[in-house]
Amino acid sequence: MxxxxxxxxxxxxxxxxxxxxxxxxxxxxxxxxxxxxxxxxxxxxxxxxxxxxxxxxxxxxxxxxxxxxxxxxxxxxxxxxxxxxxxxxxxxxxxxxxxxxxxxxxxxxxxxxxxxxxxxxxxxxxxxxxxxxxxxxxxxxxxxxxxxxxxxxxxxxxxxxxxxxxxxxxxxxxxxxGIMPKQMIDLKAFMGDSSDNYPGVKGIGEKTAIKLLQQFEHVDGVVANLEQLTKAQKAKIEADLEMLYLSRKLAEIKTDVPxxxxxxxxxxxxxxxxxxxxxxxxxxxxxxxxxxxxxxxx
Structure with missing residues (x-):
């Protein structure tokens, strides 16, 4: 060979x-x-x-x-x-x-x-x-x-x-x-994953999440700019803020396994x-x- x-x-x-x-x-x-x-x-x-x-x-x-x-x-x-x-x-x-x-x-x-x-x-x-x-x-x-x-x-x-x-x-x-591969982690943080059984932010689907990531890059960027979002988006994210960050941890593939x-x-x-x-x-x-x-x- x-x-x-x-x-x-x-x-x-x-x-x-x-x-x-x-x-x-x-x-x-x-x-x-x-x-x-x-x-x-x-x-x-x-x-x-x-x-x-x-x-x-x-x-x-x-x-x-x-x-x-x-x-x-x-x-x-x-x-x-x-x-x-x-x-x-x-x-x-x-x-x-x-x-x-x-x-x-x-x-x-x-x-x-x-x-x-x-x-x-x-x-x-x-x-x-x-x-x-x-x-x-x-x-x-x-x-x-x-x-x-x-x-x-x-x-x-x-x-x-x-x-x-x-x-x-x-x-x-x-x-x-329309986003970079690493942003998939943030995308799943918003969307959740029904097959892995975590919810993300209720009411934020793929289309909205991608738009937010295109505008603000990542979860922290979106959270730092909540005042620029629609009232409905802001309310949904604030209601599930803890789950948003937890979902991001669950979605991220580790690259430092011993x-x-x-x-x-x-x-x-x-x-x-x-x-x-x-x-x-x-x-x-x-x-x-x-x-x-x-x-x-x-």
Whole structure:
């Protein structure tokens, strides 16, 4: 495999890929049990997404980040954070460990830290790598990750099917949203996030929030200029001021998580036979063409 002189790191949002793969097939009951009775549908789909992206973007380095339990520092800040989410489906639960075993067989590091979300590990690694002149792409289906876009950090959003992506950099993000990527944190502070179960400011939606951020740049700028807002906007923000600032803390991806990480360990040195042995061991079939990396690199 040949790479450009400058390293390029692909950080894979393991949770996003695994959940996407699970729900794509579980709807029709295609759980693909192995001989031990363990479902493999999510891991199977994860592998397809993973290698399709690696073949498309040809990174020199790859790492995968995971949540390490359901409770994080955000639950301490706001106990209702993500409280609207049910337990993971029983067919998915054994696949959390299985997928990490499979990733390890690719000689790709699995990274996660209790008390933090995968997003925080992704943010920490991305910012550190970018500072060291590494080009970073983040593979995910999660729009929250867009706040990390920077000069050297792009986000590859998965679309329906395999190999369909929207790649965002600073220019494309600004063109679409009218604000800079970092302002997404302030946008979510106003809007809240129903999927993560925090409210933001009641009655302030995306359109209004974007206008306020275009005019005043960030939450502090808006709050410092409340007298310039309409009476209704001022009243809504004043009524939910505490929640506005709390929502901003919940929305911001941390980039200083104390994880142990070495870029050299993420160099992509894939051994096809080792992966095939692992697939055979865990009873996963039909993946050979997806892992034919040498052909994809040619």
């Amino acid at each position: 040949e790479f450009n002189n400058r390293p390029s790191l692909m950080i894979v949002d393991g949770m996003a890929l695994l959940f996407r793969a699970f729900y794509a097939t579980s709807v029709s009951g295609q759980f693909m049990y192995n001989s031990d009775g363990v479902p493999t549908n999510a891991v199977n789909g994860f592998v397809k997404h993973f290698f399709t992206a690696v073949a498309n973007f040809k990174p020199s380095h790859v790492a995968v980040c995971w949540d390490m339990g359901s409770k994080t520092f955000r639950n301490e800040l706001f106990p209702a954070y993500k409280a609207n989410r049910g337990e993971a489906p029983e067919e998915l639960i054994p696949q959390f460990d299985l997928v990490k075993e499979v990733v390890a067989s690719f000689d790709v590091p699995n990274i996660g830290l209790a008390g933090y979300e995968a997003d925080d590990c992704i943010g920490t690694i991305a910012v550190h790598a970018a500072k060291n002149e590494t080009d970073v792409s983040i593979l995910t289906g999660d729009q929250d990750i867009l706040q990390l876009i920077d000069d050297r950090i792009s986000v590859v959003l998965l679309k329906k099917g395999f190999g369909n992506y929207v790649v965002h950099n600073q220019e494309s993000f600004f063109e679409e949203k 994880i142990e990480y070495d870029l050299n360990q993420a160099m992509f040195q894939f051994n096809k036979e080792k992966a095939l042995d692992k697939f055979a061991q865990v009873g996963m079939r039909g993946l050979e063409r997806f892992i034919d990396i040498e052909k994809a690199w040619a």
